[in-house]
Amino acid sequence: MVSYVFPPPPVAALPIKGSDALFPVRRIFCVGRNYAEHAIEMGSDPTREPPFYFTKPADSVVINGADTPYPSVTKSLHHEMELVVAIGRGGRNISVADALSHVWGYCAGLDMTRRDIQNEAKKTGRPWDMGKGFDKSAPMGLLVPAAGVNPAKGKIELKVNGKVTQTSDLAKLIWSVPEVIANLSELVELAPGDLIMTGTPEGVAAVVRGDVLEGFVEGVGDIRTKII
Ligand code: MN
Secondary structure, eight states, rough: OOOOOOOOOOOEEEETTSSOOOEEEOEEEEESSSSHHHHHHHOOOTTTTEEEEEEEEEEEEEEEOOEEEESOHHHHHHHEEEEEESSOOOBBSSOOGGGGGGEEEEEEEEEOEEEOOOOOOOTOOOHHHHHSSTTOEEEOOOOOEEOOOOSSEEEEEEEEETTEEEEGEEEESSSHHHHHHHHHHHSOOOOTTTEEEEEOOOOOEOOHHHHHHHHEEEEEEEEEEEEO
């Protein structure tokens, strides 16, 4: 029998709508610049880039409705509202045609970003980890099973203190959900429990303590968190 030198960490997990069971989170992959208007607002040309990825730790998830602490060492915490894909069946070199059969479900999520640290990393050619993968950087809504969800279209929106800051449609994803799954599965072997944050539309902006963030993805669900 295995013994550990200290108790292993708790399993990071997401609640599921209408169920007492939890979805155990293995890894969190995030797609960079996957809506043209957001790529342009970040100073990039959306027509020239293949998809690229960064990651967040599994335990960076914030459960829907819980508060999100303002992180250390930043003066520019940005919201990025995103559709999140939850993988239920793993694989490598998954085809685009087969990709959606690997999806367990979906939720609405926020890719919280220390924009000042990320911008400095871009300038100096350093990794994005501390701009993206910090503690509590991934608030997630309740998961819903994939059946009945069409990730090819549907409104995606975020309100901060009741005012719309981001609004777009999943139809504007540069790389569709099946294309992202297929491409990512060439780079790593996907496994059950992996989450994929699919990218944010335009309108990203800084938040401060006290702000209430309420997002939704049509046909998927809501995400709510308060910055404290
Ligand atoms: Mn993002």
